Amino acid sequence: MSGTLIANTPIAVDFWRIQKKRHARLFFLSHMHSDHTAGLTSTWRHRIYCSPVTGKILHHQLQVKKSLICSLELAVGHKIDLDELGLQTMTVTLIDANHCPGSVMFLFEGYFGTILHTGDFRYHPSMLQHPPLNNTRIDVLYLDNTNFSPNKKLPSREEATKQIKDIIKEHPEHDVVFGLYKIGKEKLMVELAKEFKSRIVVSPQKLELLNLLELEDVFEAGGGAGRISVVQESDVNRLNMNHWNQAHPTIAILPTSRPAKEWHKNYDVHVVPYSDHSSYQELQEFLNILKPCSLEPIVKHQMCEVLLKDYAQPLKKPLLEIKVPPSVQVFMMGLGCPERYGQGKAAKRQVVQAARQIPKGVVFEALEEHAHASKDLRGELQSVLNSCAAGSLCHTEDCTNRPLSYGPKKNDGKKGRYSILPRKCVPWRHIKKL
Known part of the structure; x- marks a missing residue:
């Protein structure tokens, strides 16, 4: 992911x-x-x-x-x-x-x-x-x-919970270890604590996290508090299963939709298809x-x-x-954004560097192709340009503080292409490379 x-x-x-x-x-x-x-x-x-x-x-x-x-x-x-x-x-x-x-x-x-x-x-x-x-x-x-x-058949959570309860009932003299992620299956553990009248033993770090969630008081840090405990899923392995069973008969339950591994059967590890997907x-x-x-x-x-x-x-x-509105294109470029670049010549260099890396998908097309554009769209674009000139979008120290018009740059040899930024903020030679 x-x-x-x-x-x-x-x-x-x-x-x-x-x-x-x-x-x-x-x-x-x-x-x-x-x-x-x-x-x-x-x-x-x-x-x-x-x-x-x-x-x-x-x-x-x-x-x-x-x-x-x-x-x-x-x-x-x-x-x-x-x-x-x-x-x-x-x-x-x-x-x-x-x-x-x-x-x-x-x-x-x-x-x-x-x-x-x-x-x-x-x-x-x-x-x-x-x-x-x-x-x-x-x-x-x-x-x-x-x-x-x-090909993937999954029971409902209620059905999977019943399977887990049946496994625990079949092993009344065993301790039960659940292998879980850091977050998830909390409601399942609360239900099991009530069903078997047992505290759920977790690590001190896990208990801190559970306290944030304001769940029912069934969790406790430290051993000996109950026969049901929770560990990280990766901790349910051959070495730990041997260690736990030397101290007391123990089974492990993995509530997951992933398939069981070959060694699970030999070590009393039960995989139950309890899924959060x-x-x-x-x-x-x-x-x-x-x-x-x-x-x-x-x-x-x-x-x-x-x-x-x-x-x-x-x-x-x-x-x-779908056409991206001009003001959103400026926002997506991140050019002239004070929270990102700050002020000064160093900020200007960062703006130029960012301009070189902007995907082509956010560069404006030729004006001739948009001759039919509505007055509202042109007005919105003018608004963005004027705001940039006034300092709302551009914060480099040598920005021109005057309204800008949209259109091709004079004598640049690239008719129909234009920048929505002040010329002195991002040189035209950088924009035309996009």
Whole structure:
């Protein structure tokens, strides 16, 4: 999982390697599993939008500054600017993803249409029975397709929980070790604690995290408190199984949809298909009701992409044909942005370097091709240019403080091409190379 860059927008979901894609400007975190935070560290310096629970875990685990964490309430539309001037905005709504504590789906609505990014999720019918998804046309769906395979049969969580309880009842004299990720399956453990009247033993570090989630008081750090304990999934191995069984008869349970390994049977390790991702049948139901116009699988797999094509409805206006508003293009370039470059000659050099690396997709086309453009569009562009000249977008020390007109540069030999930046901020020779 390397995250998602949504085409023709400054939006990035679970994507943190911005040195490769500099046009990403708005960053969203769906949940705190490690495969969705790769590249995110305490040195991160851009605002992150996430759920309140994820925000707490993010600061606790990765020490990201609280000032950069923007926690958004679920099931409420939030207006976010798509440029420096507020000319273009979008609405984002967070929806419970039913995956792990704090996990959410993102519903984006703006000039690009309506986009739903599921992150990791376990489908439940209630998701589509209430706003905002009960009566919304989805132009593009980024889908968690982890289990989208006709050959992969998964029970419901309730059925899987019953299987786990039966295994524990079959071993009344054994200690039980669960191999889990750092986050996830907390509700399962609370239910087992009540069923077997046992405290759940965890590490001190795990207990700190669980206290943030404000769960029921069934967890405890230190040995001897109960017969059920939790360790990292990777700690359930041959060496530890031998060690645990030397002290007391012990079984291990791995609640995961991944297949069992050969050695598991010989060491009393039980793999139960308890999954926090939607099953194939659940995904079919979700797609048949939602009827998205276009589908993008989050997990790239050729066979899966072929199967998913049958569930997409014809898209009247493909995302790739949607024109990015001029002010958003400036925002995506990041040129002249004070929070990114600051002021002075050193800032100017950074701007020039960034200009060289801007993808061709954000360079304006020839004016002749846009002669039919509306007065509103031209007015918006003039607004951006004037704001840049006034210092709203450009903060280099030798920027000209006068309104700029759009059009080709005189005597440059490149008719029809133009820059939306002051000539002295980014020399024309750098823009024309893009």
